[in-house]
Amino acid sequence: MTDILAGRALTDSTAVARLGKRHRAERRFKCYGLAAIFSALAVLAVLLVTIVGTGYSAFVQTYVQLDIEFRADAIDPQGTRLESDFRQANYAVLVRDALVAHFPDVSGRRDRRALAGLISSGADIRLLNMVLRDPSLIGTKRAVWVKASADLDSFTKGQIPRDVPEDERKVSDLQITWIDQLAAKGLVEKKFNFDFFASADSREPEQAGVLGALVGSLLTLLVTLALSFPIAVMAAVYLEEFAPKNRFTDFIEININNLAAVPSIVFGLLGLAVFLNFFGLPRSAPLVGGMVLALMTMPTIIIAARAALKAVPPSIREAALGMGASPVQTVSHHVLPLAMPGILTGTIIGMAQALGETAPLLMIGMVAFIVDVPGSFTDAATVLPVQVYLWADAPERGFVERTSAAIMVLLAFLITMNILAVVLRRRFERRW
């Protein structure tokens, strides 16, 4: 009977056609799935390639070698050799003289200014620091590598093309001939941009670095960790191990779950209204930023910690209680240490979230332009993602590559933290 039916079904041409159609639909459907996955991966790849592609050039910086004559009459005309006199001296003159020595036929105010525009305005500080370190330089002539200005830097990196009309690029034809002459003498070189990691923000792209933001992020995260980790672990322990099942604990649970879904900017509003306006804490401070981020990450850590505590089998608790340990001893000596790898994994993931968070920090004034590296928890500071935001808004061409470079630094930290979390989980995860 079945054989007859099967035979008929297979010979029936419309049924065969229908089956083929259904199988084609099946293959199509599978392709949609693969296409969806690969389109998401493609966007991720494009994102990363764009960031790295625009950012890697910020790790090198163009330097120009100049024969600086440390003239005594410019640095220390009275011959006092006092630090205060060194600080008042005009080092820009020395830079300009060294440039003019290369191009003696440059005259006129505008051309001289264009010539001086090749060198970063931060070169003065570098010369000052050299003199402060070694006053015996005065009166001698040294070859010094000084930073090129942001425009020259962009030009030598090929970001400002040579072949566009002069009025459409920031480097004039005259400046290009000077650059070419300097380069022909081997006086223009690209070196590793150490200052990018050693200096704080600046209005001049070639002098701006991420150190200030890195230290700000570190201070902020320290506050976040110090507040959120103990409180979240204690809350999780209470809810998972001690809390009676009643309305009150239900209410706490609902609150935690809802807080985990509240948009981060709302936490910023809370920080502004409560911490700044009500308690009068300082604006832009890592202390306040850390407190806001702690409130934000606490639900994440609580949820992870509860899952880790739940994974510890009840037999452990029963054995400890059976040996005469009190409930508190059972938890603190046995359950909590066994759950710790899971809790730490959740904490690292929460910290990584806090590190990448921007919006709530804008609300409490961490967007200020800050040239100093913050020294304490109450100094005005900014953090890495906010630095990215600030530089992304800056109009200067040189900040584009620096924004991407700052993003690369940020992503490097996030990747490290996540790898740490994965390693921790692999290494210490126990299957019961």
Next chain:
Amino acid sequence: MSPSLLFIVLLGLSALAYYLGRTKALRAAAGRGDGRLHSLPVYYGAYVALWVGLPALIVVVVWLVLEPQIIHLLLSARLPAAALGLDPARLSLLIADIKNHALGGITSTTLSPELRGVADYFSSLRTAGLIGMPVLSGASAAGGLMIGWRHINPTFRARHAVERALRIVLIVASTIAILTTVGIVLSLLFESVRFFSQVSLFEFLFGIQWSPQTALRDDQVGQTGTFGAVPIFAGTLMITLIAMLVAVPIGLFSAIYMAEYASPGFRSVIKPVLEVLAGIPTVVYGFFAALTVAPALRGFGEGVGLDVASESALAAGLVMGVMIIPFISSLSDDVINAVPQSLRDGSLAMGATKSETVIQVVLPAALPGIVGSVLLAVSRAIGETMIVVMAAGLSANLTANPFEAVTTVTVQIVTLLTGDQEFDSAKTLAAFALGLVLFIMTLGLNVIALRVVRRYREKYD
């Protein structure tokens, strides 16, 4: 003494108290002959340490919280009569000036001799505070040491006492979540009420004109500010819709492929990689949208003769959609996996192909969970800030054209609150009203999503 140094000192004192308590308990036990104690020696140490550390810590925290308020009150009482007539904003500016003067900082105006007297008074208060806080907390630590020390004897139930204190600390820690929610609700409500005393609720919810610039001086004209938030809500809705049009198909198809077709090896590689999308900071997406996607769309628009704004809703929405993909894919993956295998087996046994099984059996069974995950993703998209701040516009256009610039609730909150302005103006208060709307919307979506998911779970467990 600075608070952080004081904390360290208190920590040191507690450690010392721990050692003292433990030693005393051991000695007392040894003196009794049989060497027996009710609790382990550590509990006696911990008991004394708690008596020393906890009250002193509470004193410091309360002091730090109350000090600014008390100083403000005392200074206001000392101000000359003329200053008391000032409105609160100017009064606080004056007080800030006085404080700056006392601390040797820069003041916005030169102070009159009377006010200098107040500044001197402030310096003396500050000195008193700097001395008073350590002294008071030190006194409470000493008192605590005395009380704890006297309680210790071999029959004292130190473990019970310590565990009771610990339990209270645990309860306090878990109520922080409630306090945070209460803090959010109260701060948003309080400021919103002040906003709605200046602008009517009806205008805010149904007005179609949003220009929050208010006049700084009374004689300025034309800057009265209108607060009709409909264009903002419409903009938020449009960007969210675009994001969902990207995220729902891609996320859902990825989830179906992962759950039904992918080999375990493929799955174990691709799933974490997709979740990288959720781990990238939103400011990076914002930069990507502004630097790459928006110019690309603009160039494409020029190519086909469309006028695309450089801060178009489309660019922000597309990038936000990419960010949302992993939320939908991993949540949907979970719910699809939770559909019992017997349903699939039944369908396959009836001769259905795999895709027919997925479409006609698995998806309907998983639908509530998928709806829940989409709602969670919508709430995430509405609350997302950095992408729209960097890639969407600032001006509130009421338009249905995705190629034009629109603004969103979060963008307006950021632009209203970053920048220099008086805190009490309608402009800054409007940000809190928008924040309240945002909070209510996301909370509502979450509650609904969790309900939907929970009801579904009950059906199959």
